[in-house]
Amino acid sequence: MAGNRTDRIRLALIGIVLGALSPNTEALCRIREPLTAGCSYAPLLLVEEWSGWVLSRENCDQTVAVATFTSPPVVYFDRAAEDRLYTLLFLEPEGATTGRYALLWLVTNVPGSVLTTGMTYMDGETVIDYHSPVPDDDVQPTRYGFYLYEQVYGTIYPPTPTSREDFDLDDWIGSLYPEGSLCSPIASIGFSLM
Numbered sequence: 001m002a003g004n005r006t007d008r009i010r011l012a013l014i015g016i017v018l019g020a021l022s023p024n025t026e027a028l029c030r031i032r033e034p035l036t037a038g039c040s041y042a043p044l045l046l047v048e049e050w051s052g053w054v055l056s057r058e059n060c061d062q063t064v065a066v067a068t069f070t071s072p073p074v075v076y077f078d079r080a081a082e083d084r085l086y087t088l089l090f091l092e093p094e095g096a097t098t099g100r101y102a103l104l105w106l107v108t109n110v111p112g113s114v115l116t117t118g119m120t121y122m123d124g125e126t127v128i129d130y131h132s133p134v135p136d137d138d139v140q141p142t143r144y145g146f147y148l149y150e151q152v153y154g155t156i157y158p159p160t161p162t163s164r165e166d167f168d169l170d171d172w173i174g175s176l177y178p179e180g181s182l183c184s185p186i187a188s189i190g191f192s193l194m
Contacts, residue, residue: 038093038145038190046073046146046189047118055189063141063192072105072121072130077148077187080112085151087158087182088119091167092133092144103167104144105130108158109151127158133193141192148187156181 043057053068075088090105110124121130135142157177161167173182 038143038147038188041147041185041188042077042079044146044148044187044189045076045078047076048073055191057189061143061190061192063194066133066135066193068191068193069144070132075115075119075146075148076117077112077115079187080115081150082111082113082116084112085154085156086110086112086115086124087149087151087156088124089147089149089169090130090133090144091147091169092142099168099170101167101169103128103161103164104133106158106161108156115148127160128164131164135193141194143190143192145188145190147185149182149184150186151181152183153178153181 039057039060043060046055047053048055048068048071050071051068053064055064055073077086080086085108087108088105088110089103092102092104106128107119107124107126110119114123133142133144159172159175161172176182
């Protein structure tokens with residue numbers, strides 16, 4: 001009986017603390033790390049329909065053929081909450097230290113139910129159309145990553161980025177309405193092209 005009371009008090013205190021923190025979501029979302037490795041978060045699964053090629057946690061960060069991603073892949077995230085919305089970004093994170101990226105695809109307001117069954121290029125609201133990745137040079141592999149963000153407050157109204165080549169992720173996230181809508185990625189997958 002005493003254990004149950006102690007547990008209830010602990011739960012009540014946790015609820016009070018979490019309730020006190022929730023208005024500060026915007027402040028917490030402003031502290032973002034630069035995107036570096038595509039395999040740093042929960043795994044996305046990508047299937048290239050034309051070739052049947054699969055990118056998963058098992059082969060994340062491998063170097064693949066240029067022709068692998070000539071068309072948008074089908075994106076899966078089995079941990080997506082069906083009643084939540086998500087934003088998917090496809091980036092070349094080579095400029096991660098400066099916070100600027102090459103933006104290859106941007107889709108917002110993707111239903112979680114779609115991610116669990118396979119998001120195609122027709123799902124969600126496309127802000128920037130899919131652009132096939134092209135390696136920078138023949139000497140070093142060029143890294144790419146798909147990053148999935150959960151939309152904290154539901155539907156977002158994103159501005160169209162002014163540049164694909166010099167995309168400032170932090171500025172773009174800061175310009176979203178409602179403010180503080182995206183925090184850090186919750187899932188990702190990466191690969192390299194040569």
